Amino acid sequence: MASDGFVRVEAAWFTPSRLLLLFCLMSLLIYLDRGTMSSAAVSGNPGGDAPGSPPPSGLQGEFGISYYQYGWLQAAFMIGLLCGSPVFSALAKRANPFRLIAVGLGTWTVATMACATSPNFSSLFLARTFVGVGEASFCALAAPFIDDFAPRGKKATWLACFYLCIPLGVALGFMYGGVVGGAPRMGWRWAFALESAAMLPVVMFCVSSAPIPMRGVSASSSSSYVSSDDAGLGTMTAGGEGSCESDAESDDDVGGGDGYGSDRRPRERSRRRRRRLGISSKTAAREFLRDAAELTRHPIYVATVAGYVAYTAVIGVYAVWGPKAAYAVFSTDLNTPSRADLVLGLVTVVAGAGGTAIGGVAVDRLGNSVGNALAVCAVSGAAGFILLETAFASTSFPAFLAFFLLGETAAFVTQAPINAVVLWSVPPGARPLACSMTTVAIHALGDVPTPPLFGATLQALAGGGALRPEHWRVALCAFTAGLLVSAGVLARTAMRAGRG
Known part of the structure; x- marks a missing residue:
């Protein structure tokens, strides 16, 4: 399937509008979590001995967390986000970016469930850090996909639809956290558990479906796509059988017509894959x-x-x-x-x-x-x-x-x-x-x-x-x-x- 005459995607589910809707759904759930964490019913208050102090409630009341410590929970999320963003953007050179989003959101799903089951402040702090790490993949990679597949003349409007989910998600999180966190038979743990459960089908879909290529990046651990620069074409193809190979690679693999190209091609591909995946951390740091x-x-x-x-x-x-x-x-x-x-x-x-x-x-x-x-x-x-x-x-x-x-x-x-x-x-x-x-x-x-x-x-x-x-x-x-x-x-x- 072609999009805007530039990218061809061999994924049965794919259309540009479906991809936008998928990313908007992801964004709403991600920012729902941010609003949930800040909602009064979920965050609660630590209570106090002073006359007129409200009774302890929410996660602050359960763990005896001061307002200062609660501020550090917000900082923990930001630490994870800031550390994870460069890592996922660097990995996009060697792995399919769509798969990386799935990995990140899988991390987010596990981490939000860990928030729901945290036994103390330290474990909650660690869980919020990994929520930020998981979100980092989406922050780094979603917008370039939208830019690739948005129709000509509507790119900014499509980006606006995507970024519109930020205030809507946070606002929904305030309301959702207030309803679930304040419900007598539920509480703040259920608020995190339900949002984790809501993201799980999205992650499973991304893992099980054919990956989507991104313009300008040329690596995939499964060779499921190549960039237009590598292919020498104006398209990229997702899916094993439809993958494009560059003219240079074809010449090398075929061996200049010596009759042994078909035997050498798998070995050449295997060596290239090992070179991509076997890169040292020091080399990766230098590249970054x-x-x-x-x-x-x-x-x-x-x-x-x-x-x-x-x-x-x-x-x-x-x-x-x-x-x-x-x-x-x-x-x-x-x-x-x-x-x-x-x-x-x-x-x-x-x-x-x-x-x-x-x-x-x-x-x-x-x-x-x-x-x-x-x-x-x-x-x-x-x-x-x-x-x-x-x-x-x-x-x-x-x-x-x-x-x-x-x-x-x-x-x-x-x-x-x-x-x-x-x-x-x-x-x-x-x-x-x-x-x-x-x-x-x-x-x-x-x-x-x-x-x-x-x-x-x-x-x-x-x-x-x-x-x-x-x-x-x-x-x-x-x-x-x-x-x-x-x-x-x-x-x-x-x-x-x-x-x-």
């Missing part, structure tokens, strides 16, 4: 460092990641502190912290869905080019900065809500275009590594350090006294400036790349 260094020679990619880091730093602050900030500033309007969670969650879902879709459609309408995608990112980032600064300066809750919704929508417009630039600004074979190194950069330099920095800023503004609403406003306005920094970097990069 060389490939990572090669990415830095693509200035558009480097500048885009820099802008993405600044953008993610702001989004990370909103994700961690948003509901707390809204309740601190507008407590009389929101009444309870739970209502603040609900209101801000709904706003984020609407903004995430609308903004992500707008970004993808806008790039497709303007034309699928790096310059157009960066221009959309720059304009939306600047608009988001203005609207969000206005929201935090508003003293009326309805005005705050309206400007915050518009500002978040504008900010989320960036999601699909900026990830498209990551894919389009490097050679096809470098896309898995580009995606994984982008993941490492935006988390390690973006949304991991900024939430604690925001907390330290609040304490400094309070000066040892009680926090007041104006302290929250000043801190939010200061950190939102990261969107303006991101917009400036991406605008300059867009001018360098050129429009259209």
Whole structure:
């Protein structure tokens, strides 16, 4: 089956739209877990001896986990994700990327079940680390597949559909965790166990079905596909019988017509396979460092990641502190912290869905080019900065809500275009590594350090006294400036790349 005149896939189940639906389902389940872990019913609270303290509940109550230790559970997941992403992208050069996604999600499935059966904090910490490792394969390899098989003129829209699953999955996780984690006969362990069970059929399908080729990578442990460069053709074929061989390999195997080619071909293939799979860890490390260094020679990619880091730093602050900030500033309007969670969650879902879709459609309408995608990112980032600064300066809750919704929508417009630039600004074979190194950069330099920095800023503004609403406003306005920094970097990069 051909897709867009470039890739031919010999898998009975395959169509480009089915592949997109499969990846969207995977993404929803993955981000459902992130929302589940953060939901109040699953995380719970450690309780306390102070008068008026709520009774212990959730995993914090069962294991006696402090808020500090709970923060380390979130860090454990991120450690696994950041360590696993480069590993899976490097393995994509030697094994079928579709199979690697299956391996990663299999790890994720086992790890989430381990979360459900953890007897103590240490085992839960280890399980959350491997949840991150398993997710890393998907983060590194899914987007290049979508870029390969999306129809011409709709690539950004397809990427938008894929990235739309992030806010939807997290929001569903909040609700799912609240329902299952808060159910009298279930609880937080069931929340993890059921999501693990939901992913298992997806993993089994990926393992049992014919693998899908990826443009630009040329290795597979089963020789089930080869790249178009190796084949000397404009297609790649999945499946043993339909595999293409390069002209050079055919000449070598046949032996220049000496009559012994058919006998030598299996031996040559066997030697090539052993060379691919028998590579030493030291050599693999050298190759990874060389490939990572090669990415830095693509200035558009480097500048885009820099802008993405600044953008993610702001989004990370909103994700961690948003509901707390809204309740601190507008407590009389929101009444309870739970209502603040609900209101801000709904706003984020609407903004995430609308903004992500707008970004993808806008790039497709303007034309699928790096310059157009960066221009959309720059304009939306600047608009988001203005609207969000206005929201935090508003003293009326309805005005705050309206400007915050518009500002978040504008900010989320960036999601699909900026990830498209990551894919389009490097050679096809470098896309898995580009995606994984982008993941490492935006988390390690973006949304991991900024939430604690925001907390330290609040304490400094309070000066040892009680926090007041104006302290929250000043801190939010200061950190939102990261969107303006991101917009400036991406605008300059867009001018360098050129429009259209």
